[in-house]
Amino acid sequence: MTDKIPTPGSTEKDKKQAAKRRLSSNPSAAEWQATFDAVNSAIFITDKDCTIVQCNRTTEELFQRPAAEILGKKCYHLVYGADAPISACPLDVTQRTKHRHMLTFKQNDRWFELSVDPILDHAGKCIGSVHVINDITERKQAEQLVQEKEKAYRALFEQTNDAIFIISLEGIHLKVNPRVSEFLGYPTEEIVGRPVVDFIAPEERQDSMEKRFRLLAGEHLPVYERVFMRKDGTRVWGEVNVALVYDEQGKPSHIHSIVRDITERKLAEERLRQSEEKYRDLFQNAPVGLFRSRISDGKILESNDYIAHMFGYASREEFIAEHITAKHYVDPGTRERLLELLYQNGVVENFEARMRRKDGSIFWARFYDRIYPEQGWIEGVVQDITEQKEAQERLRQSEETYRNLFHNAQVGLFRTRISDGKILESNDQLAHMFGYSGRSEFVNQFSTQEHYVDPGTRERMLELIRRDGFIKNFEARFYRKDGSIFWARYSARIYPEQGWIEGVVEDITDQKRAEEEIHRLNAELEARIEERTRQLKEAQEQLVRQEKLAVLGQLAGGVGHELRNPLAVISNAVYFLKLILPEADEKVREYLDILERETRNAEKIISDLLDFARIKSVERQAIPVAELVRRVLERYPAPDNIRLTLDLPSDLPPLWVDPRQIEQVLGNLVLNAYQAMPEGGQLSVIGKPLSATEDLLITVRDTGPGIPPENLPKLFEPLFTTKAHGIGLGLAVSKKLIEANGGRIEVESEPGKGAAFNVILPIAKERQP
């Protein structure tokens, strides 16, 4: 290949060869000398000992000395200035080889070419030499230039960062630089000799061929991009600069293709594209509103759909077309404030404002804005925080509610440390409960542990709460700050991880007191009920007795009256017999007396019955006690074994009573007294004025066995009797009669010491006749 590359020295060489041929055509001495001198090269001849024997004019010029000074000199002395042949002396070699030998050397900044030809005798023995010296400095310089250029080109070819392909017109790689191997990932030998299209991405092969044809057709192709396939299958991008190279005849010779690896750039571009796409997607699809708006009025310049929807528009196009943010702030002055902040700080974060949607509804927005004053716009992010705001508001309200609840609760609320019951949190109510003025002097200072009144209570509570996780209505007594005691009822829940207990406390001291009071009252009530029941029972019994009595009364009314008739007959008969038998014997008279007395007793029983059944109207009059007592004793004379004592002073005021009724009363008392003393005794009737009430007290006292205490309350009840015979109406009737006459009756008795009936009756005063 290189021999095809034209070199600058080739033409001169040909010319020299032609001159040589001309010289050897006519060998006359003069011509020789003339020719010899005309030659532009320095020529001199030496003998076999290297002594110069002949030289031409050019030699003189070259060495700048006359021939006389040159001839006879040793050649090495002339040429090199040396005293002995130099080591590389071509003459030596020539003498041995008997062929021309050449040497290039530099002398005084100039380059020379020395050729030494042997002069042989007939025997072929070397008898001298011809030295020809040419100044080749210019040629040398030209050659050097070419070499340097070539070297530079080679270096360029070898070291350039671009891949360089030398391609045949048919599209086969002729030569490539090492960079190509790196670029395509193939060893050079696998590239050279193979068609270009083998290394081009399939989709671009057609284009590659077309481009080659266009190039061959003489078209100048601008730089274009090409995708190459590497050996490992990956793709690389090249920026291709292609040119057609012509030979000396001007015919297309081959193609130069310089390819710059732009893969990195392409990938970066791709990444950028993807990135842009990604960001565009992000921008469009971000679940926040993104916008760019005009500073002057907030006109939307760019936005995503999200913000458009946020403001109630169907799409960003509609939003951008219509929306002027400045008109959509709910609260006047908001935008001005936002702009002020933006101008101040460049950015504004978490700016919250109420915005109006297209349809007029309102939402809360939060802005993150950045201002670009030079561009005249604001860029920002908007979030609809209405729900958040509402949630916050609800939370705030809820917190407030619970805080209020907590602090205003009429019960104590607490959080205590499990270990020692230290109050970690409480409301005032609890503090007050424990006698503190407020939670500030209570929380974190007070420990319940030290304030249980009853030892072991807290331990018991902890056991329960650890077992169940909670306790309900636990009751305990606590000391207040001032040492007083109160009853608390609390319910609580344990939080073992947090190490605390939370709960609610009620002061149930009043309740406890009330409970105790209720217990006491209950007991009292029970006692009362018992008493009342007893009374009722008694009343009932009395009622029963009275009912019995009512029936009895009716019965007695009927029977009594009916009995009176036969009694009247008996009474008449006795009277008649006593009348007609005045002289009857004693026994008959005794029996008649018995009949008479018993008839009177029977009549008495009937009278009592009838009187009890129906008290007759009271017909009062003034009457002395003594008179009544006299009548009674006349009617019921005292038996012989009973002594009678009357203490009825004559100055006693008269009674104001129904005489018959009081006579009946006194008769009853006297008869009872007689019957209480069957073995005899003393009956006293004593009259005595009561100064305090202006009443008169009449006492009827006997010396009988007395009345047992249990019988005293029942004494005046009807049908109560201790007698073997008698229906128990006497004292009941007496009581009724006394009360009907405005008096009362009492009894005193000590067993074994007799009984005394005290009858208190009104006296006749101005009514006295």
Place this chain on the structure above:
Amino acid sequence: MIHPTRILIVDDNPAMAKTTADILATKGYQVYVATSGQEALNILRREKIHILLTDVIMPDLNGVDLFIQGRQYHPTLITFLMTAYSADDLIHRGRQAGAKAILSKPLDLDLLLALVQGVEAAYLEHRP
């Protein structure tokens, strides 16, 4: 001694009428006996009776009405009512009508005899 006073004793219980009559007769009074109101009226119509001693409650004619009707025959008839009952209304009417005494049964015969004697004395005094 024989008393001039004629006494009519009326009681639906014959034994009561008889015993009372016997006592008064024994004491010398002229007694008439009736065991019903109507019977007593018949006697009153026929005989000159000074004192009417009558039971109050009787089946056919009560003592008070007997007294009021009997007075038609004897305007000066003295009447004592006898009762075993506390029939207050009737007693009260008898008292209004002019009964001289209300005697409860069994009779206080001493009191009865005293009353009869008192009536006779007054009667004899005023007799023309």
